[in-house]
Amino acid sequence: xxxxxxxxxxxxxxxxxxxxxxxxxxxxxxxxxxxxxxxxxxxxxxxxxxxxxxxxxxxxxxxxxxxxxxxxxxxxxxxxxxxxxxxxxxxxxxxxxxxxxxxxxxx
Amino acid sequence: xxxxxxxxxxxxxxxxxxxxxxxxxxxxxxxxxxxxxxxxxxxxxxxxxxxxxxxxxxxxxxxxxxxxxxxxxxxxxxxxxxxxxxxxxxxxxxxxxxxxxxxxxxxxxxxxxxxxxx
Numbered sequence: 001x002x003x004x005x006x007x008x009x010x011x012x013x014x015x016x017x018x019x020x021x022x023x024x025x026x027x028x029x030x031x032x033x034x035x036x037x038x039x040x041x042x043x044x045x046x047x048x049x050x051x052x053x054x055x056x057x058x059x060x061x062x063x064x065x066x067x068x069x070x071x072x073x074x075x076x077x078x079x080x081x082x083x084x085x086x087x088x089x090x091x092x093x094x095x096x097x098x099x100x101x102x103x104x105x106x107x
Numbered sequence: 108x109x110x111x112x113x114x115x116x117x118x119x120x121x122x123x124x125x126x127x128x129x130x131x132x133x134x135x136x137x138x139x140x141x142x143x144x145x146x147x148x149x150x151x152x153x154x155x156x157x158x159x160x161x162x163x164x165x166x167x168x169x170x171x172x173x174x175x176x177x178x179x180x181x182x183x184x185x186x187x188x189x190x191x192x193x194x195x196x197x198x199x200x201x202x203x204x205x206x207x208x209x210x211x212x213x214x215x216x217x218x219x220x221x222x223x224x225x
Contacts, residue, residue: 034211043202043215044152050210087152091210095168096142098152 002026002090006099012107019075021102023088028068032092035064035073038101039084047086048073078104109135111203111216118222124191127219129203135214136160136184140206143177143188146218147199157206158186193223 003026013019023033031051036044046055048064051071061076075082083106088099114128129141143155156167160179167175176189186203201219204212 032210036211043204043218044212045215046207046211046213049207049213053209055211055213089152089211094166096154098154100151 001095002029002093002097004088004090004097004099006086006088006102008102009100010103010105012105013078014107015078015080017078017107019078019082019104021073021086021088021104023066023071023073023099025069025071025090025092029090029092031067032090033064033066033071034089034091035062036087036089037082037084038087044087075104109205109214111135111205111214113201113203113216113219116220116222118224119193121194121223121225123193124189125193125221126187126189127201127203127221129186129188129216131184131186131205133184135205136179136181136186139208141179141186142204142206142212143175143186143201144204144212145199145201147196150199155188155190155201160184160186190221193221195223197221198223 005024007022033051035048038044052064063074065072085101085103087101111131140159142157155171156177158165158177165177174191179186203216205214207213
């Protein structure tokens with residue numbers, strides 16, 4: 001199985017801050033990476049796919065980058081509705097695997 | 108807006124089985140694969156398996172392959188996930204989702220909490 005390691009596991013930030021979350025795969029996943037946002041008690045929501053492509057309806061303050069084994073999710077200016085948990089997911093292999101999540105909290 | 112509506116919460120005894128349903132539209136059913144993912148408290152999201160309803164052949168994650176059955180009823184556009192041999196550690200929220208052609212899961216059900224308790 002491909003292991004997905006996110007960092008940090010949690011962070012505190014203020015409205016307007018720029019936030020970056022990292023996801024590292026245990027082998028090259030060739031940009032077959034999705035990012036999700038999950039608020040408490042809700043299902044995950046797809047933010048990006050193909051490492052850097054915005055899903056439909058997702059604000060442009062979200063962006064993704066990376067290649068090979070290392071990927072990032074950046075929120076350029078944190079908004080109140082962005083305080084949530086973020087997950088990465090690889091779909092390079094048929095056995096998809098997810099990162100453990102990064103909880104973005106209000107400072 | 109794609110809608111996937113799951114069945115309600117369940118409480119099950121250890122060793123029993125649970126069957127969770129996921130109803131969607133006929134259009135979605137005929138044109139997309141569906142996945143089942145679970146989220147146990149404090150644990151990583153886990154893929155359980157996928158199914159292309161129109162084809163009807165599921166594939167399962169190795170961890171669950173001897174305990175999970177994923178099926179689809181085309182007449183009602185409903186997918187099902189049945190998990191047998193329930194243990195306490197199967198307590199989790201179970202989600203169905205539409206597999207996006209571009210990658211990932213782009214629409215999710217609301218989740219079904221399954222609690223295994225004696």
